[in-house]
Amino acid sequence: MDLFETSESDAETPRLGDGLHWPEVRGWLQTHPQTLLDDRSLLEEIGLRPHGRNVVEFGAAALTRLEAVVERETGARREIEMIARANFAAQTQTHVATLDLLEARNHSDLARRLDAAAQGRFGLAAAAIALEKPGGVPFGWRPLDPGAVDSLLGEHGLTWLGPAFEGLDLFGAAVAEVKSVALIRMAPHLTPGEPPRPSLCAFGSPDPEGFTPTMGCELAAFLARVVERMAERWPVLN
Template sequence: MSVSPDLSTAPHEPHWPEIRAWLQANPQTLLDDRSLLEEVGLKPHGRNVVEFGRAALTRLEEVAEREADARKRIESIARANFAAQTQTHVAALDLMEARNLSDLARRLDAVAQGRFGLAGAAIALEKPGGVPFGWRGLEVGGVDGLLGEHGLTWLGQNFAGLNLFGAAEAEVKSVALIRMSPAFPGSDLSTRHALCAFGSPEEEGFTSTMGCELVAFIARVVERTAERWPILS
């Protein structure tokens, strides 16, 4: 007849390898203790038969919950991406219906606020040369000064001195700046350095780690649409 180890008199807490070895040597002791089996989530069915139902089911439920949560997150991201793409395509149609350069700037600001929940949007154009009504003027080298000589985009916190959003400037916490090079009909210059700027009222609305494909697409639509008309002096 096996005898349980006297753990109360041990000089130190028993280690699992010792307990495991003892259980392997005396399995019937555990099988005969029905209350202990039930406490650890096991259900005995006669001699030498133990059902792992409760413990196994608990683990399966936990796995199922994790998978369901992951699926919900993926579905939520997919819905958000689809909604953003749809709004972007509708915004592009709105911009292409512009009647002139000033109307283009007005429409860009309107779609930024109405369709994307931004504080505003603006078009900035470098001198020399005329600047259409409703556009922002930049001094020579202004675009390179904001994006770097070869920079195409910049996303991050708004900063002092940008001043592209007019009355909405105080609301803008983060910005996306996209380089443009429109070629206006009748201009002596082949292209002009320009910016398409978007301002978000949220600190994390635009960050350096964020993809900018959608705002870059809008900027390209603005650039190509602007090339329909000459700049009137």
């Protein structure tokens, strides 16, 4: 006799031998599930994957977490790529601006070229060179009172980045456009036989978040060093 038989009255309902019907077997298995779970060989024969009694599958939840991790990593990778492209573009513009500065013919031309590079290559509102008195101040440079650099940057400060503030008279006609600034200390040797003179290389951004205290200013500092070395080419007589 076959294990499964079909009754004449109900051809769609399988019937087990010895008069057992599938609904009865199904109900018994529902009330005694551990009997089937403990029979690992039977489970393998009918194509089911057996698990231990304490194993709980989290397939869907794990997949959801994995998808979230992949999405975060993809977003982070895109952000890193965007930052890398922006940094590369800024470095390229810095190199080109450096070549422009190296073509300066005098102090006034140096200040003009710095301002033009800041606006044309970096989208800033202005750039300026400021020099403390006493002593001569080249045309196109901004004069500063003695001790002004230390008061702006601190006695040992090298840079200052943050919002524009009143009294910072460095950017001439563009002062109303400047919302944030980067100030870099310089100390060029401008007069033969005299000590270096405190000075500033200043950049003004039209964006309030253009320069912030947490921002790195390596490229701006690099341009300031170029300006400092270029300024030493021509003497400033007292």
